[in-house]
Amino acid sequence: MAFEIRPLTSSGFGAELIGLDPTLALDEPTFQAVQQAWFDHSILVFRGLDMTPEQHIAFTRRLGPLHIMVPLQYNLDGYPEIFVVGNAEEGGKAVGMRRAGMGFHSDGEDKAIPNAGSFLYGVIVPPEGGDTIFADMYAAWNALPEATRAKLSGRRARFSRVELHHVHYPHLPALTEQQKLDRPDVWHPIARKHPRSGRTALYIGRWAVEIEGMPAEEGKPLIETLCAHAQKPEFLYRHRWQPGDGVLWDNRCTQHCATPFDEERYTRRMHRTTLEGEVPLLASAAAVPQGVSV
Ligand SMILES: O=C(O)CCC(=O)C(=O)O
Ligand SMILES: [Fe+2]
Secondary structure (H helix, E strand, C coil), rough: CCCCCEECCCCCEEEEEEEECCCCCCCHHHHHHHHHHHHHHEEEEEECCCCCCHHHEEEEEECCCCCCCHHHHHHEEEEEEEEEECCCEEEEEEEECCCCCCCCCCCCCCCCCCCEEEEEEECCCCCCCCCCEEEEEHHHHCCCCCHHHHCCCCEEEEEEEEHHHHCCCCCCCCCHHHHHHCCCCEEEEEEEEECCCCCCCCCCCCEEEEEEEHHHHHHHHHHCCCCCCCCHHEEEECCCCCCEEEEEECCCCCCEEECCCCCCCCCCEEEEEEEEECCCCEEHHHHHHCCCCC
């Protein structure tokens, strides 16, 4: 099936795919072309989708093994592969996780094996607010001053759910002692090599608390500087949701951030499938591009 790839930004970060079957039941050559577009653009936007949970799961599974989110309470009844985000209720009971993903992050960055990708489908979206902002972490890495890249090359950051859960999820119960044991701190390379594109991305996010080999008074402000750098407008794409939109993102080379909406007036119900990932690869120093310093 022929389809059009329309870049969403002048840099080529993000692309909208036009002309695909709204159930995403694609023949193999079309699927391969979609997957290549994903590696080329990092974020894919599909408009006017009409997918059942089975179709949503079936398409995502072609990209790799699926991850089941825990705790299981936010997963769709009968479809543990679908994680529900938003304030929708059924019979007076919340069906999804409210206010998920406020603050730039990539999914699973606080786990030993972060998620490779996520595919979010807008089932019910508010008429205003509730956008999702995406950041291009390849571009963010390339635009860092040469000295900063040299300082970060070969180093890892510590990501801690335990230290920051109450900061990012003040409206959720505190972690139990068992949950803390289940979510130990993890160390990931800050210059991350994408296993498919071979390109280097800046890998940092809202759960990062320490940089290897640096005292806190140096590491913490550097993390803040890197996070602020990644949020510069030239690296961002803002998705304004319409019902039936799907956005497929690559957590290895992008970040995203949910934005608020009027939860008293509007319902937002998003279904997300999540791809299992791999242990993040450290980019070799040779991967630092020449002459791209700012
Ligand atoms: O609801 C959103 O806009 C994004 C939430 C999020 O971070 C996610 O689903 O991974
Ligand atoms: Fe997320």
